[in-house]
Amino acid sequence: MFKTKKICPAIFLSVGLFCLGDSALASESNYEINSIDELKSEIQGSVIKVDSLQDAEKKEIIENTNPEVINQYIDLLEEDLKDLDSTLIDVQQDGYSSEVIHELPKSGGIVKVETSTDIISVEDNFNNIMSRAFIPNISRKFGSYQYNIVYKVENLLLPDAALGLVTYYSVGSYGLKATSCSNSGTKGSLVTDISASCKVTDDKAExxxxxxxxQGDFKITHGIGGVNAKQLYGTITSRVYWNAKGTSAQSVNESYTADF
Structure with a gap:
């Protein structure tokens, strides 16, 4: 691909952003790639050859790209994330899991949202399971359940990262109760630190x-030694809606929103 001419010590990688502050390092003579068009061309050419870029290949391209161009790419990725419709309805096509993919046109990446929930009883949901097209209502026998969301940002240049939110809840004659939450499924990389927290914002549906x-709150910090690092903030909110009442089970909907 390239012979590395210069490895800049202040490169910052993440799902969203990274920054270099030394303008002297950005001299065009030190890099093979000096425009956003050249960067996109190199990425697209590499993807055609190997279908998708591995982290080592991404790193090699980054090391040979003017930092100012990298920052331009990061800005495009951030714009993509902010432009993405924040209301993402969960369609669990097999009754307990789903994968929804949203394209990021400016940066050439994708957002892949994977959700899963406790398996639905075929006896309780026979008609919905048979259709498999869309399951807006889930019949929940009285008991405890969890709703898992993993929000993955996969882009052409930077190491991928994932943001996770798990909502634990119970169902009974009282309606619905959110008992706790976790950030299970959250994953950074060697150069990406993700600080995650969660809280139950509405614990009862009576x-x-x-x-x-x-609600899951995320701060993505990327960089080596924390110098000149930029940060991206995101929020994922889960919703379990009480749709209809039963004597031994309740009908619920599960969905989420994501905002950056």
Whole structure:
């Protein structure tokens, strides 16, 4: 691909952003790639050859690219994430899991949202399971359940990262209760640190038509030694909605939103 001419000590990688502050390091003579068009051309050519770039290949391209151009690419990725429709309805096509992919047109990446929930009883949901097209309502027998969301940002140049939120809840004659949450599924990389926290923001749904919610907050910091690092903030919110009442089970909907 390239012979590395210069490895800059202040490169910052993440799902969203990284920054170099020394303008002297950005001299065009030190790099093979000095424009966003050249960068996109190199990425696209490499992807055609190997289908997708591995982290080592991404690192090699980065080391041979003017830092100012890298920052331009990061800006495009950030714009993509902010432009993405924040209301992402969860369609669990096999009754307990789903994978929804959203393209990021400016940066050439994708957002892949994977969700899963406790397996639905075929006896309780026979008609919905048979259709497999869309399951807006889930029949939950009285008991405890969890709703898992993993929000993956996969882009052409930077190491991928994942943001996770798990909502634990119970179902009973009282309606719905959110009991706790976790950030299980969150994953950074060797050059990406993700600080994650979560909280239950609405813990009870005591009437049909009400919902319970949990919120995951994420701070993505990327860099070597923390120098000149930029940060990206994101929030994932889960929603479990009480749709209809039963004597031994409740009908619920599960969905989420994501904002950057």
């Amino acid at each position: 009437k049909v038509g009400y919902d319970i919610n949990a």
